[in-house]
Amino acid sequence: MSEIVETQEMETTxxxxxxxxxxxxxxxxxxxxxxxxxxxxxxxxxxxxxxKSQSFLRFQIDNKGILHSNSKLxxxxxxxxxxxxxxxxxxxxxxxxxxxxxxxxxxxxxxxxWNHYMAYRxxxxxxxxxxxxxxxxxxxxxxxxxxxxxxxxxxxTEIPNTKAQAIAVDTGLYPSVGASNTxxxxxxxxxxxxxxxxxxxxxxxxxxxxxxxxxxxxxRDPLFVELTLVGANSKNRLSIQxxxxxxxxxxxxxxxxxxxxDHIYYPPEQMEAFAAANQQITLSYHDYNxxxxxxxxxxxxxxIRNVGGAGRxxxxxxxxxxxxxxxxxxxxxxxxxxxxxxxxxxxxxxNVRYNNSFIYPxxxxxxxxxxxxxxxxxxxxxxxxxxxxxxxxxxxxxxxxYGRQQxxxxxxxxxxxxxxxxxxxxxxxxxxxxxxxxxxxxxxxxTQRVWLxxxxxxxxxxxxxxxxxx
Amino acid sequence: xxxxxxxxxxxxxxxxxxxxYDKSGNPTxxxxxxDVERHLLAGTVRLNGKxxxxxxxxxxxxxxxxxxxxxxxxxxxxxxDSLTFQNFxxxxxxKIDNYNKFCSAFIPVGGSKQDLFDSxxxxxxxxxxxxxxxxxxVNNASANxxxxxxxxxxxxxxxxxxxxSGWGIGGLEIIINLSPSSNVFFSASTTSASFADGFYELSDxxxxxxTLVPEPAQLQQLQTQKQSVIEYNTIxxxxxxxxxxxxxxxxxxxxxxxxxxxxxxxxxNFINNLVENGLANLYxxxxxxxxxxxxxxxxxxxxxxxxxxxxxxxxxxxDNAQEFADPQIVRNFQSAVKVFSxxxxxxxxxxxxxxxDNTAASLSYKLFTDGGSTAGIGVSYDHISNDGVSxxxxxxxxxxxxxxxxxxxxxxxxxVHNKNTIIIENGNVQVIS
Numbered sequence: 001m002s003e004i005v006e007t008q009e010m011e012t013t014x015x016x017x018x019x020x021x022x023x024x025x026x027x028x029x030x031x032x033x034x035x036x037x038x039x040x041x042x043x044x045x046x047x048x049x050x051x052k053s054q055s056f057l058r059f060q061i062d063n064k065g066i067l068h069s070n071s072k073l074x075x076x077x078x079x080x081x082x083x084x085x086x087x088x089x090x091x092x093x094x095x096x097x098x099x100x101x102x103x104x105x106x107x108x109x110x111x112x113x114w115n116h117y118m119a120y121r122x123x124x125x126x127x128x129x130x131x132x133x134x135x136x137x138x139x140x141x142x143x144x145x146x147x148x149x150x151x152x153x154x155x156x157t158e159i160p161n162t163k164a165q166a167i168a169v170d171t172g173l174y175p176s177v178g179a180s181n182t183x184x185x186x187x188x189x190x191x192x193x194x195x196x197x198x199x200x201x202x203x204x205x206x207x208x209x210x211x212x213x214x215x216x217x218x219x220r221d222p223l224f225v226e227l228t229l230v231g232a233n234s235k236n237r238l239s240i241q242x243x244x245x246x247x248x249x250x251x252x253x254x255x256x257x258x259x260x261x262d263h264i265y266y267p268p269e270q271m272e273a274f275a276a277a278n279q280q281i282t283l284s285y286h287d288y289n290x291x292x293x294x295x296x297x298x299x300x301x302x303x304i305r306n307v308g309g310a311g312r313x314x315x316x317x318x319x320x321x322x323x324x325x326x327x328x329x330x331x332x333x334x335x336x337x338x339x340x341x342x343x344x345x346x347x348x349x350x351n352v353r354y355n356n357s358f359i360y361p362x363x364x365x366x367x368x369x370x371x372x373x374x375x376x377x378x379x380x381x382x383x384x385x386x387x388x389x390x391x392x393x394x395x396x397x398x399x400x401x402y403g404r405q406q407x408x409x410x411x412x413x414x415x416x417x418x419x420x421x422x423x424x425x426x427x428x429x430x431x432x433x434x435x436x437x438x439x440x441x442x443x444x445x446x447t448q449r450v451w452l453x454x455x456x457x458x459x460x461x462x463x464x465x466x467x468x469x470x
Numbered sequence: 471x472x473x474x475x476x477x478x479x480x481x482x483x484x485x486x487x488x489x490x491y492d493k494s495g496n497p498t499x500x501x502x503x504x505d506v507e508r509h510l511l512a513g514t515v516r517l518n519g520k521x522x523x524x525x526x527x528x529x530x531x532x533x534x535x536x537x538x539x540x541x542x543x544x545x546x547x548x549x550x551d552s553l554t555f556q557n558f559x560x561x562x563x564x565k566i567d568n569y570n571k572f573c574s575a576f577i578p579v580g581g582s583k584q585d586l587f588d589s590x591x592x593x594x595x596x597x598x599x600x601x602x603x604x605x606x607x608v609n610n611a612s613a614n615x616x617x618x619x620x621x622x623x624x625x626x627x628x629x630x631x632x633x634x635s636g637w638g639i640g641g642l643e644i645i646i647n648l649s650p651s652s653n654v655f656f657s658a659s660t661t662s663a664s665f666a667d668g669f670y671e672l673s674d675x676x677x678x679x680x681t682l683v684p685e686p687a688q689l690q691q692l693q694t695q696k697q698s699v700i701e702y703n704t705i706x707x708x709x710x711x712x713x714x715x716x717x718x719x720x721x722x723x724x725x726x727x728x729x730x731x732x733x734x735x736x737x738x739n740f741i742n743n744l745v746e747n748g749l750a751n752l753y754x755x756x757x758x759x760x761x762x763x764x765x766x767x768x769x770x771x772x773x774x775x776x777x778x779x780x781x782x783x784x785x786x787x788x789d790n791a792q793e794f795a796d797p798q799i800v801r802n803f804q805s806a807v808k809v810f811s812x813x814x815x816x817x818x819x820x821x822x823x824x825x826x827d828n829t830a831a832s833l834s835y836k837l838f839t840d841g842g843s844t845a846g847i848g849v850s851y852d853h854i855s856n857d858g859v860s861x862x863x864x865x866x867x868x869x870x871x872x873x874x875x876x877x878x879x880x881x882x883x884x885x886v887h888n889k890n891t892i893i894i895e896n897g898n899v900q901v902i903s
Contacts, residue, residue, distance in 0.1 A: 164599040368617035381589035393606030422473040
């Protein structure tokens, strides 16, 4: 009987060296590394929640194929009788307070106050895309247009000119000029009383999926998507038109919530080869840890606090201060805002300190520079006008948007900040200190939310998932 | 490898920290990034400060009745007349004259209308409409904060710049010459009486950015290297005059790797004129303000047509009544600023690139919406070799046939995008263009 000898294929390099041929098994979980000539098959499965209530949804995803990161959650409201709509900046994402991805009792990814986090993340969608794509898919609508003056000629006929005194939110409908005011309305498909269905991408819920795909077929335990919803009575689910009754209960249509998952399949031998060649898979990715604090304006004038991060590899700090006013629904952005100081000196100073030194040699006071620091941290610019970011210029119109003055709704309401931690080293046991001086916010109670982007590592060993901090 | 933020204030500002061409008598800002054992991350460099406008010497803010305007598409970039980068030995690495004119061509081509609201709006105080920019920036009684990248070949490059005098360029000095207020502001009407002594003022200026700190082993390697070569892009400015129906220009650029050339045209009597916009990019005008339509453009190298082996004949050659800009002219201009096929966002549109008389019966150039007029000419050589075309000892030729029948001289600002090389050898720096 002949003995089976394991052989290894060799190749000759152009320098004449002989070496083993590189594995031709592509990394199926790394986006972009798969050659395009593979035969790919998709299986779309619509999952109903295994647990559902007005405060919580849980989906169980089957262990088959590879999870497509752009799979979608679809969701809608029911029984809304007021003229209500999802907040302009964050859209349908307002509904979800916490998003958790679990497997085998381990938490792969979890973001608290996910809806507020998405208010920040939504700034990076180009205004054109918000108007033309996101208003249909996620109800996000932040886009501006010029509001041209209508002038009257001697014959009192209104004629248009090219002068625009202000900018106004672009809903796709041009403002209607009434006898006493000019008002921008919203398309009917955005009004919650028409029960439109919107979607949320899985890769938005769990940002690490933008760079990774989960090989479900290689995992022993099922994957759970758990979504904690904002309370139906919280006044944070929807915003309402001026004059509508406040304090209503807004329910999610639990019979119309679906998780639509695309399972990706490659040729079986390819998937088997990948599984055999990768008994252990390691995914390194970023997750976001929330630290929040209640503040009153006098505290916000000089606030130094430890925001965590001790012992972790933290790559980014994202923060903003939002008003806790319980009338969120009367705001076009609801409470998903980051306030710029709107009284006192209208100034801000901030810095970040970790591992015994400050990031910035001098506290940053220039708000346009803070805008640039977001660009540096994220690698792209936020699509937010000056008046909406640092409350300068009074360029937003005082005309109405669905019954409310636009400048009162959007001025200084997207003053988020982000800092890239630049030392390339683990944060020491003392953690990260955030120094902020808001001089000063108008009266009320506020919450400062800080998300730390930190490194996490997940391993899948013989189908068993393990997760730890990087 | 880690990075460190820096914040540097100018060397030469007065005690009150305010800078103004007209008021302080100090039209130059000099900032030195020190000679340290680090690399400068050029993409992170920002000039920060506050910008405020006054309608008279008494420092009153413009009001609703003040007809004071500035170029809305470029905002605070209007105040920079020239930008120079040099090392501490005074060797010029890049110098862009008529910088505000360059920005008035570059920004609308590379940024969209929404960008003028958002990113350029927040950082550079631009807006896509003249009136809302006037009301929100010029008339703003409080100072406007700005934080701008110094758009240039050197700063837009991706390669870190070695600052060390031992193994790099030996420090970087940035010299900004400010523009006179008479070339920043212009009238929204036909008179400048309401702001005859108007001026602008910059304050709280600083330069911020990040440097890359090499690891000890890497630093040792850098310190022992005998020679290093850095390739970077530059913008070089050339100025010419046009005042005939057949403009024939010949220039020795002295540049060996020219990637593209683009130019903008302004009547010379608009420059430093408080009534007209000296930074407007227009199609030529006759003295009666009728548009002097361009009929053909010919680009030449060494007396031969190049890269187009034909005349670019415009629609106006066959149909003089045509008021749409010629698509070949527009496309080549855009492509010279940013490779056309890679242009994801632009603000050039039929609304603001119009072959239009400057008269009340038509639409005055001051009333163009979407950021104002974006006319220009250009040619890209980058498509040909990816490494530029040499005009070292070979003249550039440009011929334009146009309807400029009256005596109305026009300034043609040509911006040449070139690839330069710095050779660093034993601490000596040699710039090769």
